Amino acid sequence: MSYCLNSQCRQPENSGDVKFCLSCGSKLLLKDRYRAIKPIGQGGFGKTFLAVDEDKPSKPPCVIKQFYPQAQGTNTVQKAVELFTLEAVQLDDLGQHPQIPALLAYFTQDDRQYLVQEFIDGPNLAQELQHNGAFSESQIWQLLQDLLPVLQFCHSRGVIHRDIKPENILRDSHAKLVLVDFGASKSASGTALNQTGTSIGTPEYVAPEQMRGRAIFASDIYSLGATCVHLLTARSPFDSYDINHDTWIWQKFLKTPLSPQLNRILEKMLVSIPMRRYQTADEVLKDLNQSPAVATSAPTTPPKSTPTSVSKSSSFQNLEIDSELEELKSQFLAAGKPKPNQPQPPKPISPPPANQSAIDKELEELKAQYLGNNNLPNQ
16 A cells, blocks of 8 residues: 655555555655555644655565644744754764664655654553553653663753653563654754743643743653653643642552652652752662662572672671571570569679670670681582
């Protein structure tokens, strides 16, 4: 099957072996190689189509994005042209990251701009939420671990995504999360951070400063936090914010309370005042990795036997032995004491019995023997 990219065509569907639309006569192959199969999305600046690359024997799938602004007005359209061009330029660089679709081509045909991207075969997180229900805490931990490095990669190249939301996060065939749709992204190079621009993004997930056209790197962190809240509660972030008291109330909609660590991280990601929020993705990752909750979701594998690990484990072993010996000592001493209901003999005037010193001596001998056996070389 072929799909005509002429927006005025009344019957865009064609059989797959023709080169020109049977309805309007438009050319069906872009650059004589990319054939659109069906539309898969439409945004404010363009239409997106599933396609195949017929220049390769395997005819691998790809994505065609056609510049087709819906907004009216000369200034708005010009801004849309700039954003579409900027998206192509940024994807050419950012597509080097394995979790960002690679740019395959960018060109103009029949007075329309096009870019061709790598196809990501998998659902987005909005679809996963719809099919499987609210995300668990462990799923949110993994989401943050997967996406924060991608966000830091973008920011390190001066790019603010500005439209992070569940629909723009896909899970590929290897279960890895991929960040897509850089059509609203902005370059933060030079003096761009100090300039007020156009308010772009999905309102439910947009940071307050971005609503005023002053997006910064921390704006993406806010949007990622709002995305997490939406996935945890299965409710719009708008419904999880009390505008009368200027506070987030998403915790009341959770089926199971979060750990204090994750709760604290999300709260800091969602602070309204930019300077009190996390400033970089690395800051979030640092808190995330220091939290005990990370260890519960990480696979446990036995450490390799190295001289360093032996010395560390030995010191830890000593502490455990000391603790166990102290418990034994307490039990031995307690055994000689009368029970609470029994009458107690008068306290002796003489010094404490020597059996306590004997117990200490025996326990020290046990410890020395145990450590001696454990220090023997492996058989």
